Amino acid sequence: MINKVGRDIPDELIGRHGVYMGAGYRDGETYTKCGVRARICEKPQGSKLVGSIREAIEKCGMKDGMTVSFHHHFRDGDYVASMVMKEIKAMGIKDVTIAASSLGTAHDAIADMIEEGIVTGIQTSGIRGRLGEVVSAGKLKTPAVIRSHGGRVRAIEEGDVHIDVAFIGAPTADEFGNARAVGGKSDCGVLSYAMADAKYADHVVIITDTLVPSPNLPASIQGIDVDYVVCVDAIGDPAKIAAKAARMTNDVRELTMAARCADVMAATPYFADGFTFQTGAGGPSLAVNRYLEPKMKAKNITMRWALGGISAPTVTLLESGLVNAIIDTQDFDQVAVKSAGENARHFEISASQYANPANKGAFVNQLDFVILAALEVDTDFNVNVLTGSDGVLRGAPGGHPDAAAGAKCCIIVTPLMRGRMATICEHVVTVTTPGECVDVVVTDHGIAVNPSRPDIAAWLDAAGIEHTTIEKLKELAYSIVGTPEPLEWEDKVVAVLEARDGSILDVVRQIKPYRFE
Amino acid sequence: MQLINRAMAGTLESSDAQISIAPGKDGIVLHIQSTVQNQYGRAIKQSVLDTLSKLGIENAEVDVNDRGALECTLRARVECAAYRSAGIEAGIPWEEM
CATH class of the missing domain: 3.40.1080.10 (Glutaconate Coenzyme A-transferase)
Known part of the structure; x- marks a missing residue:
């Protein structure tokens, strides 16, 4: 059966939550949580x-x-x-x-x-x-x-x-x-x-x-x-x-992309006093923090909270008073670990509070912005963060699909190419975050706005930020690296990728041994 | 072009390719190993064969260890390895390449 992101899901794998029907499809549904087996301990206990x-x-x-x-x-x-x-x-x-x-x-x-x-x-x-x-x-x-x-x-x-x-x-x-x-x-x-x-x-x-x-x-x-x-x-x-401190990138390409992300954020009306923010731990995502600081100071605004995986740059913003609170689900370096233990404005939450779609409202639902990385993005804005260009499992959706679905503005930051791999491509190997949850893609060769967000495109125009289409980015990438051959798969499914709501978003099949003929 | 010695060009850095070429007897014997094999394996093979053919090489043993090189890089590495193998150090027809 073909799902909402165009992936063919074998019937025998489809379970009680069906195939992916779109973001928010189960919104408002009620359910009874699974019962928990407990044990009575009423006697004095050692x-x-x-x-x-x-x-x-x-x-x-x-x-x-x-x-x-x-x-x-x-x-x-x-x-x-x-x-x-x-x-x-x-x-x-x-x-x-x-x-x-x-x-x-x-x-x-x-x-x-x-x-x-x-x-x-x-x-x-x-x-x-x-x-x-x-x-x-x-x-x-x-x-x-x-x-x-x-x-x-x-x-x-x-x-x-x-x-x-x-x-x-x-x-x-x-x-x-x-x-x-x-x-x-x-x-x-x-x-x-x-x-x-x-x-x-x-x-x-x-x-x-x-x-x-x-x-x-x-x-x-x-x-x-x-x-x-x-x-x-x-x-x-x-x-x-935990490494000592997350290294801030010196790569000019990554810094340029980070600066462009901050420009896009500042061009939207969400960039106002009390905005909320999550960023991934990758080089360019993390570097966005550096470019936010001057923009926040210039506008005299502060961030209400920063969410998710935390590392040194976010802690620096908290300590300088530019961020009011950190809401933490994972610490990537010792600076973040120390802050989690010592700073009264640095809070530990459960994964359910963070990102669970089946409670009465996780923190991701209140995000203004999330900045995320990608292995691949396709012309439908679908993102892959799970499988390599060789079809082998080598990644993690993590909180990516949750934050992308919850945030008002989801920005994917990725170079146009990595070596000969076109990051912006025709079809991602595996859909891990559906394109309907992605709003803007920032690359080192240009910015593309999802056509489903004409409002964002208009804000960028008003701010004088140039943007192009995702198709043009893909064509530019292919003109440099050549058009990749589609991967060849066996029938056997080795992994089932569930959407946040439990429906099937995609499957990963076993890759066929490559033949040059 | 007459190949004389085993010769190499290129590195194993990301986005490069290392080419080893030696005189052969039974046509082109080509071994390719690539980090982007599943998506570009046949394209790499074609680029190498085209380049060899342009250089008039009909018999050679060629090993390609590709680390995601662009096509222009790949062709340049093959040409360089071939000229080194043929012992040609001057008078390279840059215009034709």
């Missing part, structure tokens, strides 16, 4: 501390076919997912599904377990490195399910995903399971992505390397939701969890 990860797994009654979950706040420095999965493997448990908020290069060991048939299901936002290659090669028994950060919480709350055991890495915890992300040896600032897991999983295990005296409050993960606590030597590599 410590929840157990001696090892294995003991916790045994006590949770883990069996073949179960689903376990992990969060990705430790990013490339995560030890928890691999540590737990190695123990599960050693215990001979098979047919395991991993439902993680994201997976990356720290999880090569899981790629091996897919090849060995121990892990048979993957549900995640990000999939990279060996893991992406193994899944793309068709070695996972069931198609991977890829969701946005908001879509993941929706799936948990609607019961599309049932987590049997959540293993939550926590920088600090007390022996009753109250867990925080500040303090400890492997500080990550916030635990936003683990909060839904703690509330909905049948069993919750906290894994920490820093036990602290009770009460460890205010707790990101509350002891009332926790079954067991395990203390290990190290939950992560602090150097890989």
Whole structure:
């Protein structure tokens, strides 16, 4: 069946939420949240501390076919997912599904377990490195399910995903399971992505390397939701969890694009006192912060809040008083981690508060602007942030589709070409963010406004900002790199990409071995 | 053009291509490896064969390690490798290229 973004979804994969019918299609619908299995603890209680990860797994009654979950706040420095999965493997448990908020290069060991048939299901936002290659090669028994950060919480709350055991890495915890992300040896600032897991999983295990005296409050993960606590030597590599400070790009091309983004923002009436803003962690997206400051000062305005993944430039704006509050779901550097722990105007929120489309209003819905990157953008403004030009899984929708859908003005910033790859192209390999949610594309060779936003085009005209069509940008790119051949696919679907509302946005098939003839 | 030695041109930097060329006996034996193979593999093959043909090379072993080079870069690297292989250092017909 062909969906709203023109992708053909095999009938046998279409589930209870159907195929993608458009942004806001389920708006106003009511539903009953999935029931949660709880356990009554009415007697006097001692410590929840157990001696090892294995003991916790045994006590949770883990069996073949179960689903376990992990969060990705430790990013490339995560030890928890691999540590737990190695123990599960050693215990001979098979047919395991991993439902993680994201997976990356720290999880090569899981790629091996897919090849060995121990892990048979993957549900995640990000999939990279060996893991992406193994899944793309068709070695996972069931198609991977890829969701946005908001879509993941929706799936948990609607019961599309049932987590049997959540293993939550926590920088600090007390022996009753109250867990925080500040303090400890492997500080990550916030635990936003683990909060839904703690509330909905049948069993919750906290894994920490820093036990602290009770009460460890205010707790990101509350002891009332926790079954067991395990203390290990190290939950992560602090150097890989957060770099010292996100590097501000010196690349003239990236800086030029960032400056153009700020110009576009300032040309809209949304750029007024109390505006709200989110930016990605990529070079040009991050550099937009630098160009906003003089524009805000000149207009004598401040930002009400900055949302999402946080790094040093946003903290600088908060400390200089140009931003009133930071609403944080992930910290990309140590400056952000420190601010999350110390600054009273820097708030930790849950992934549901951030981006879930199935609650009564997430913060993304109140965004004026979001600046996002892309691997590819096509002439329908569809964005791909998941698959490479070789068709292999190597990215993450993350909060991209959520923020794009929620913001009044979504700006994609990307170079026209990367080497011989045309970033602006005829058809993206995979649609991860539908074009109807994208308003402006800023490249190093020009700006294109989505024809669905004549208002923005008029504001740019009034401000004297030149813009062209997305087709012209594509033609310019193709005139330099040549017209790419379409990728050739096998029939087998290796990953299903869900839209925020659970409908199917696209599928990724196994790539055919290339032949030069 | 008469190839004499094995010769190379280009680098493995992004947006470049490294070409190795050596005299051959059985026509053009071409090996291509490219970071953009799925989208440009056949175009790369065609560019290399065209360039060799223009230079009048009918027998050669050619290895292409492409890192997303534009077509103009690719052709220039092949020409350079060929001239080096033929030992031609002066009198290159720039106008014709």
